[in-house]
Amino acid sequence: MANDALQALRKDINEIDSELLILLTKRRRISHSVVEYKISNNKPIRDEKRELALLEKLISYGKSLGLDAYYVNNVFQTIIEDSVLHQQAMLQQNINPEIKGDTNRVAYLGGQGSYSQLACHKYFSRRSDQLIELGCTSFFEITNKVETGQADFGLLPIENTCSGSINEVYDLLQHAQVAIVGELTQSIEHCLIAKGDTELKDITKVFGHPQPFTQCSQFIQGLDNIQLEYCDSTSSAIAKAIEVPNSAAIASQQAGIKAGLEVVQSAVANQVENHSRFIVVARKPMQTSKQIPTKTTLIMATSQNAGSLADALIIFKQHKINLVKLESRPVPGNPWEEVFYVDLDANLSQSNTQQALEDLKEVTEFVRILGCYPSESMKAVEVKS
Numbered sequence: 001m002a003n004d005a006l007q008a009l010r011k012d013i014n015e016i017d018s019e020l021l022i023l024l025t026k027r028r029r030i031s032h033s034v035v036e037y038k039i040s041n042n043k044p045i046r047d048e049k050r051e052l053a054l055l056e057k058l059i060s061y062g063k064s065l066g067l068d069a070y071y072v073n074n075v076f077q078t079i080i081e082d083s084v085l086h087q088q089a090m091l092q093q094n095i096n097p098e099i100k101g102d103t104n105r106v107a108y109l110g111g112q113g114s115y116s117q118l119a120c121h122k123y124f125s126r127r128s129d130q131l132i133e134l135g136c137t138s139f140f141e142i143t144n145k146v147e148t149g150q151a152d153f154g155l156l157p158i159e160n161t162c163s164g165s166i167n168e169v170y171d172l173l174q175h176a177q178v179a180i181v182g183e184l185t186q187s188i189e190h191c192l193i194a195k196g197d198t199e200l201k202d203i204t205k206v207f208g209h210p211q212p213f214t215q216c217s218q219f220i221q222g223l224d225n226i227q228l229e230y231c232d233s234t235s236s237a238i239a240k241a242i243e244v245p246n247s248a249a250i251a252s253q254q255a256g257i258k259a260g261l262e263v264v265q266s267a268v269a270n271q272v273e274n275h276s277r278f279i280v281v282a283r284k285p286m287q288t289s290k291q292i293p294t295k296t297t298l299i300m301a302t303s304q305n306a307g308s309l310a311d312a313l314i315i316f317k318q319h320k321i322n323l324v325k326l327e328s329r330p331v332p333g334n335p336w337e338e339v340f341y342v343d344l345d346a347n348l349s350q351s352n353t354q355q356a357l358e359d360l361k362e363v364t365e366f367v368r369i370l371g372c373y374p375s376e377s378m379k380a381v382e383v384k385s
């Protein structure tokens, strides 16, 4: 095929892609109008029956056009998820009018190209306010900026599907005067990136944040004679890889390309499916509508007596509350004492949650609510093919 013909076909593809984007924007606008109806009529945001009917219809129509069911399902699950998360954000802004300013100052780890920046853009793109980014060099700086009012929100990674819980963040939450007001998951695709034409055999040094190093431990162990250097964020690892000859960084492809670097090796994480869950914190707690799935996170300490943790946990069962995560961390200065972090599928405005918390106080040494916030775990509706 002549080059001209290829260019002409690519022009056609570009035009179709632009049309798709315009249609997606139109669809999102309609979804925004739907939420206004749901707010006025007190309807739940998610309507799984409608989603199922829509997906079945689209899959069947797609089949008639020669499109694979799996492909159509994936594309539309993503579109519907975006629609639901936008609607949730609008609903939250509606019931918490105090957070509806002109700007959102958001503190996160790193700068240009950090995974936290990607997560920040993803989460705050659902809000109409202008985003002001405050890149930080530590998790402590993030909570401190929120506590002192220099930032409206802070974004903290709390767990990763490869490396587990991020203890430093859990420990910070023990004392930070912040409330959890949101969560989001961000897929993480680690690559080894370096300046153009660098080959793996030329690399003598790899820069990275400790978390990505843990998540890519198997790849790193397979590298001979390479020195690892820890950085306070992925964006500083990228800056180092630009500055130091024969070096590379562990970062996302997106971040590497933005910084003018190239991918030496992609998919270097221990597991192909690698996701991080982030929490969004603010100075004051927010209300979460009953129209959306909600999580409540609390911290508690039980006595050192046999069965005291079991006594606390049974309360959630008695009140029919699903416990989604339990994490324990040592209490600084009190060897062998632990505090427990509990994530519940629960809304603080529901009477069974309030009663459970009252009962919990009776059997624990202390309980503190860290936040009640919209849950982002959107279970996709199951379409039978």
Ligand SMILES: O=C(O)C(=O)C[C@]1(C(=O)O)C=C[C@@H](O)C=C1
Pocket: 031, 034, 035, 045, 046, 047, 048, 050, 051, 054, 079, 080, 083, 084, 087
């Ligand atoms: O139809 C609705 O109720 C919508 O809010 C729209 C929509 C969608 O984007 O298609 C979004 C959320 C619901 O779970 C179902 C469908």
